[in-house]
Amino acid sequence: MKLQALFEKNIKINFPFLIGEKLLIACSGGLDSVVLTHLMKQLECEIALAHCNFSLRGKESDGDEMFVIGLAKSLEIPVFAETFDTKKFAEEHKISTQMAARDLRYNWFAEILKDFKYDYLLTAHHLDDDLETFFINLTRGTGLNGLTGIPKENNKIIRPLLKFSRQEILQYAETNNFKWREDSSNQKTDYLRNKLRLEVLPKFKETNESILKNFQKTQQNLQASQNLIxxxxxxxxxxxxxxxxxxxxxxxxxxxxxxxxxxxxxxxxxxxxxxxxxxxxxxxxxxxxxxxxxxxxxxxxxxxxxxxxxxSDENISEEFLVPKTGITSPINLKIETSKYIGETEKNLIYIASEKLKFPLKLRKWRSGDSFQPFGMKGKKKLSKFFKDEKIPLTEKEKIWLLLIDDQVVWVIGHRMDDRFKVTENTSEILKISYLKNN
Amino acid sequence: MKLQALFEKNIKINFPFLIGEKLLIACSGGLDSVVLTHLMKQLECEIALAHCNFSLRGKESDGDEMFVIGLAKSLEIPVFAETFDTKKFAEEHKISTQMAARDLRYNWFAEILKDFKYDYLLTAHHLDDDLETFFINLTRGTGLNGLTGIPKENNKIIRPLLKFSRQEILQYAETNNFKWREDSSNQKTDYLRNKLRLEVLPKFKETNESILKNFQKTQQNLQASQNLIxxxxxxxxxxxxxxxxxxxxxxxxxxxxxxxxxxxxxxxxxxxxxxxxxxxxxxxxxxxxxxxxxxxxxxxxxxxxxxxxxxSDENISEEFLVPKTGITSPINLKIETSKYIGETEKNLIYIASEKLKFPLKLRKWRSGDSFQPFGMKGKKKLSKFFKDEKIPLTEKEKIWLLLIDDQVVWVIGHRMDDRFKVTENTSEILKISYLKNN
The missing domain is CATH 3.30.465.60 (Uridine Diphospho-n-acetylenolpyruvylglucosamine Reductase; domain 3)
Structure with a gap:
C-alpha cells in the first residue's frame, strides 16, 4: 500500500478524532514536516502551518521561513511564523540552545492553539526518531519508561507519522516531487543523536530486514508492560x-x-x-x-x-533582610563591631566589615548553593559540604544562610565563607553571633 | 580496586553461598573462562573444570581440549573433558549447530553435577555478553523480559563475571600473564552476534564514557519493573x-x-x-x-x-499406519484402484499409485508442516493454508494428514498435494475416499 493510503488508514484507526478539526502543523520546512503537511492537506481538516525561526543559522534560517510561507501559500492554507532570539533566551535561562529552542517552540505553539482556537498540534516525528530516542536514553541509562518511546498522542500534541520510517517518508516525497529544505545543522548540533544516526543505527539496521517493524512491536510490548505496572x-x-x-x-x-x-x-x-x-x-x-x-x-x-x-515556592524562596543593627528574624543574629579577632566558633564569626553591604539577606539553603569554606581555596557545593561534614538530614533541613545578594557569607552554625574573613587590610571587624532562640 | 578484589567482593555480597562448595567451571579455554578459573582458584572452594570438545574445528578443537587439561593440571584441580559429534546431533535433531552445542553442553554439565555431586555450575558470561544479548533480542523484537539480561543466577547455574566488562577481564589476564586460546570461530559462526560485536557495539560504546555502567543500571531498573509485573x-x-x-x-x-x-x-x-x-x-x-x-x-x-x-506427547505424536487394503484407523479411508480420474472433491482424491509407498501414515497436522497444494508450484505452510482458506480454529484441530514418511500426500478433507497428482505417465490410479465415521 502507498504511504498516502497507509497514512489515511492510520488516521482513521488511531486518530479518528482529528477529522474535521482545526489542526496546527509544526513545520520546519524539512522533509518530515513537509510530507506531513502534504499528507494532511488531502484529509478533510482545516490545517495551518506554524514555523519557528530560531535565528541560529543566519540566512539559512530566513530561507527556511520563506520556504514554509511559500509552501502555505501554494497550498492555500494559513501560516504562522515567528522569529526568536534563541541564543539570548538560552543565556538568560542558563539552558542549552537545544532546550531553549524546545521551550520557545512549544510555548509559542500552545499560544497559537489557544489564541486562534486550534484543536491539536501535529508534529512530524517518525519511527527513526523514536529509535534514536530509545538509543539516546539507553546510552544515558534509563528504565522501562525511557524505552517505551515517543507518545503518539500527548495532550494536544499528535504525532501521526510515528508508525512510518524515514525511508518511507523520503520515498513518498521523491515520488511526488516534493521540495523541502535540508537543515545543515542536522550534521552538527546534536552530537549524540548524530553519532547514533550516522554511525550506530545504520549498522544496527543491517542486522535484520524487519528491524524497524520488530522495534515497533518491542515498544508496544514495553508499553503493555508499563500499563500493567x-x-x-x-x-x-x-x-x-x-x-x-x-x-x-x-x-x-x-x-x-x-x-x-x-x-x-x-x-x-x-x-x-x-x-x-x-x-x-x-x-x-x-x-x-x-x-x-x-x-x-x-x-x-x-x-x-x-x-x-x-x-512551597514561598518556603523555598522566602528571604529576610538583615539590617546592621536591630532585631533579625526569623533567627536571632547579634551583630556588633569588635576591636579584636577572637576564636571563630560554629555559632560565632569574625568578619571584615568593608566586604559587607547591608542589609544582608537570610534564607534557608537551597540545593545548588555553593560557597568557599573558610580555610579553603576553591568553591564547594553546600550539599557536598554537608555530606563531608556528615550533617544528618534532620539538621540539614534547618540550616540558614547569611548572604550578600546570592553570595554566601556564612553557613550559619557551621562555617563562614573564606572570602569574608578578616585580613591585615581590614579596618572594621564585625562579630556576628547566632543566638539560638528556640 | 583490582579485578581480583572486586570479584571477591562480588562473591561475598551476591553469591556468599558458593564459599566452601563444590563448583564446576565451564571452561572453553578462551579468555573469559580462563580468567574465571584463575579467580575462583583463589577462593576457598573446591573447583573443577569441564570442557566440551564439539569437534567443529578439527585440530583446533583438540588443541583447546589439551589446553584446558593442561590448565587444570597446572592448577592441580580435576578436569572433565568430553568429545561430541555436534554436527551429527544437529542433523539428527534438525537444529542448528549452535543449538546442538548448547543442548549437548548443558545436558552434559547437568550429568556431571549429578554424578559427581557438584553444587553449582559456573559460566564466564560477562557484561559485554549481556549487552550483546540485549541487542540480539532487540533486533528480533522482544519485550521487557528479553531486555532484563542474562540471569546472574538460574537454578544451579551461576555467572559471577556478569558485572565485569570484557575490557576489565582482558586487562586482568594481561597483567597476570595468563595464557588462553583464541577461538577462530568467533569470527565466523554467529553472524548476528559478531555483526553486533564488531560493528554496532564499538560505535555505540563511543557515545558515552560510562555506557556499560549505565547499561547495568538500566537492566536493574528493567528487572525491578519485571518484578512488579x-x-x-x-x-x-x-x-x-x-x-x-x-x-x-x-x-x-x-x-x-x-x-x-x-x-x-x-x-x-x-x-x-x-x-x-x-x-x-x-x-x-x-x-x-x-x-x-x-x-x-x-x-x-x-x-x-x-x-x-x-x-500430551501421546496425542501430538501419535501416528497410524495405512495399509493398501483393509481397515484404516482412527479415521476411515477407503482405498481402491480406479480406471479413470473423476472429479477431485474435498473428501475424495485421485492419485498416482506409482508415487506412493505403502504403508502410508496417518497423523494429525502439526505446526511446521507444509505441502504443495494441488494446482500450485511452491510449498506452503499448513498454518498459512488454513488461514488463507479461512478454516475455523475448531475445525483445524481435527484435521488429519495422509503422508509418505514426512511428505504430505493429502490434507484430508481439504486439498491433496500437487506432487502426487495423476499425470499422463501414471499407470495405476488410486481413488481414496474419506468416509466420515462419526
Missing part, C-alpha cells in the same frame, strides 16, 4: 496512601508487607524529583524526623508514615 | 484462575473487569508457547468450543471460561 500501582496506591492535595502519607507497615518495597517506593515517588533513592529507601527504617528532599518535595519520616509534602 | 500477576492469578496441575481455568468475566485485558492474557499465557495473540484475544468473545493451539497447549473457550490444557 501502572494498573498495579493504582492498587498499591489505594492500599498504602492516604491524604491528598497538599500532602500524601505512605503507610510504612503496609508498604513493607508488599514484595519489592524499593521498586514500589520508586514508582510511587519518582514523579516528585527525588534522585537519592538509597536515602529514600533508608527513610523506611529511620528515626522519626528524618527527611529527604528533592528540588520540589520533602519526604518526612514520622512514626509509621512517610509524609510527602510539596516545598 | 510478576507481583501484580500473582494477584491477578489468584483472582481469575482456578484449577491446577493438568488444566487451568481462566474466568473471563473477572479478567475482563481488569484493565489491559490483552496484556494480562499475554502475561498469563506466554509461558505456554502461544504465538497467535490476536487469536488468543479473540477467544474471549468467541463461541463455546473455539480453540487456539500452541505446540504444547490448547486453550478452549467454554462458556465463561478459557480452559488451558497441555497437549
Amino acid at each position: 501502572d494498573d498495579y500501582m493504582g492498587l498499591v496506591f489505594k492500599l498504602v496512601i492516604s491524604g491528598g492535595s497538599n500532602s500524601y502519607k505512605i503507610n510504612i507497615q503496609k508498604l513493607k508487607e508488599l514484595p519489592n518495597t524499593d521498586a514500589l517506593l520508586y514508582e510511587l515517588l519518582h514523579g516528585f524529583g527525588f534522585t537519592e533513592w538509597d536515602d529514600v529507601s533508608n527513610l523506611l527504617d529511620a528515626q522519626t524526623g528524618k527527611m529527604v528532599f528533592s528540588k520540589t518535595h520533602q519526604l518526612l519520616k514520622n512514626r509509621d508514615e512517610l509524609i510527602l509534602t510539596e516545598i | 510478576d507481583d501484580y500477576m500473582g494477584l491477578v492469578f489468584k483472582l481469575v484462575i482456578s484449577g491446577g496441575s493438568n488444566s487451568y481455568k481462566i474466568n473471563i468475566q473477572k479478567l475482563k473487569e481488569l484493565p489491559n485485558t490483552d496484556a494480562l492474557l499475554y502475561e498469563l499465557l506466554h509461558g505456554f508457547g502461544f504465538t497467535e495473540w490476536d487469536d488468543v484475544s479473540n477467544l474471549l468473545d468467541a463461541q463455546t468450543g473455539k480453540m487456539v493451539f500452541s505446540k504444547t497447549h490448547q486453550l478452549l473457550k467454554n462458556r465463561d471460561e478459557l480452559i488451558l490444557t497441555e497437549i
Whole structure:
C-alpha cells in the first residue's frame, strides 16, 4: 500500500478524532514536516502551518521561513511564523540552545492553539526518531519508561507519522516531487543523536530486514508492560496512601508487607524529583524526623508514615533582610563591631566589615548553593559540604544562610565563607553571633 | 580496586553461598573462562573444570581440549573433558549447530553435577555478553523480559563475571600473564552476534564514557519493573484462575473487569508457547468450543471460561499406519484402484499409485508442516493454508494428514498435494475416499 493510503488508514484507526478539526502543523520546512503537511492537506481538516525561526543559522534560517510561507501559500492554507532570539533566551535561562529552542517552540505553539482556537498540534516525528530516542536514553541509562518511546498522542500534541520510517517518508516525497529544505545543522548540533544516526543505527539496521517493524512491536510490548505496572500501582496506591492535595502519607507497615518495597517506593515517588533513592529507601527504617528532599518535595519520616509534602515556592524562596543593627528574624543574629579577632566558633564569626553591604539577606539553603569554606581555596557545593561534614538530614533541613545578594557569607552554625574573613587590610571587624532562640 | 578484589567482593555480597562448595567451571579455554578459573582458584572452594570438545574445528578443537587439561593440571584441580559429534546431533535433531552445542553442553554439565555431586555450575558470561544479548533480542523484537539480561543466577547455574566488562577481564589476564586460546570461530559462526560485536557495539560504546555502567543500571531498573509485573500477576492469578496441575481455568468475566485485558492474557499465557495473540484475544468473545493451539497447549473457550490444557506427547505424536487394503484407523479411508480420474472433491482424491509407498501414515497436522497444494508450484505452510482458506480454529484441530514418511500426500478433507497428482505417465490410479465415521 502507498504511504498516502497507509497514512489515511492510520488516521482513521488511531486518530479518528482529528477529522474535521482545526489542526496546527509544526513545520520546519524539512522533509518530515513537509510530507506531513502534504499528507494532511488531502484529509478533510482545516490545517495551518506554524514555523519557528530560531535565528541560529543566519540566512539559512530566513530561507527556511520563506520556504514554509511559500509552501502555505501554494497550498492555500494559513501560516504562522515567528522569529526568536534563541541564543539570548538560552543565556538568560542558563539552558542549552537545544532546550531553549524546545521551550520557545512549544510555548509559542500552545499560544497559537489557544489564541486562534486550534484543536491539536501535529508534529512530524517518525519511527527513526523514536529509535534514536530509545538509543539516546539507553546510552544515558534509563528504565522501562525511557524505552517505551515517543507518545503518539500527548495532550494536544499528535504525532501521526510515528508508525512510518524515514525511508518511507523520503520515498513518498521523491515520488511526488516534493521540495523541502535540508537543515545543515542536522550534521552538527546534536552530537549524540548524530553519532547514533550516522554511525550506530545504520549498522544496527543491517542486522535484520524487519528491524524497524520488530522495534515497533518491542515498544508496544514495553508499553503493555508499563500499563500493567501502572494498573498495579493504582492498587498499591489505594492500599498504602492516604491524604491528598497538599500532602500524601505512605503507610510504612503496609508498604513493607508488599514484595519489592524499593521498586514500589520508586514508582510511587519518582514523579516528585527525588534522585537519592538509597536515602529514600533508608527513610523506611529511620528515626522519626528524618527527611529527604528533592528540588520540589520533602519526604518526612514520622512514626509509621512517610509524609510527602510539596516545598512551597514561598518556603523555598522566602528571604529576610538583615539590617546592621536591630532585631533579625526569623533567627536571632547579634551583630556588633569588635576591636579584636577572637576564636571563630560554629555559632560565632569574625568578619571584615568593608566586604559587607547591608542589609544582608537570610534564607534557608537551597540545593545548588555553593560557597568557599573558610580555610579553603576553591568553591564547594553546600550539599557536598554537608555530606563531608556528615550533617544528618534532620539538621540539614534547618540550616540558614547569611548572604550578600546570592553570595554566601556564612553557613550559619557551621562555617563562614573564606572570602569574608578578616585580613591585615581590614579596618572594621564585625562579630556576628547566632543566638539560638528556640 | 583490582579485578581480583572486586570479584571477591562480588562473591561475598551476591553469591556468599558458593564459599566452601563444590563448583564446576565451564571452561572453553578462551579468555573469559580462563580468567574465571584463575579467580575462583583463589577462593576457598573446591573447583573443577569441564570442557566440551564439539569437534567443529578439527585440530583446533583438540588443541583447546589439551589446553584446558593442561590448565587444570597446572592448577592441580580435576578436569572433565568430553568429545561430541555436534554436527551429527544437529542433523539428527534438525537444529542448528549452535543449538546442538548448547543442548549437548548443558545436558552434559547437568550429568556431571549429578554424578559427581557438584553444587553449582559456573559460566564466564560477562557484561559485554549481556549487552550483546540485549541487542540480539532487540533486533528480533522482544519485550521487557528479553531486555532484563542474562540471569546472574538460574537454578544451579551461576555467572559471577556478569558485572565485569570484557575490557576489565582482558586487562586482568594481561597483567597476570595468563595464557588462553583464541577461538577462530568467533569470527565466523554467529553472524548476528559478531555483526553486533564488531560493528554496532564499538560505535555505540563511543557515545558515552560510562555506557556499560549505565547499561547495568538500566537492566536493574528493567528487572525491578519485571518484578512488579510478576507481583501484580500473582494477584491477578489468584483472582481469575482456578484449577491446577493438568488444566487451568481462566474466568473471563473477572479478567475482563481488569484493565489491559490483552496484556494480562499475554502475561498469563506466554509461558505456554502461544504465538497467535490476536487469536488468543479473540477467544474471549468467541463461541463455546473455539480453540487456539500452541505446540504444547490448547486453550478452549467454554462458556465463561478459557480452559488451558497441555497437549500430551501421546496425542501430538501419535501416528497410524495405512495399509493398501483393509481397515484404516482412527479415521476411515477407503482405498481402491480406479480406471479413470473423476472429479477431485474435498473428501475424495485421485492419485498416482506409482508415487506412493505403502504403508502410508496417518497423523494429525502439526505446526511446521507444509505441502504443495494441488494446482500450485511452491510449498506452503499448513498454518498459512488454513488461514488463507479461512478454516475455523475448531475445525483445524481435527484435521488429519495422509503422508509418505514426512511428505504430505493429502490434507484430508481439504486439498491433496500437487506432487502426487495423476499425470499422463501414471499407470495405476488410486481413488481414496474419506468416509466420515462419526
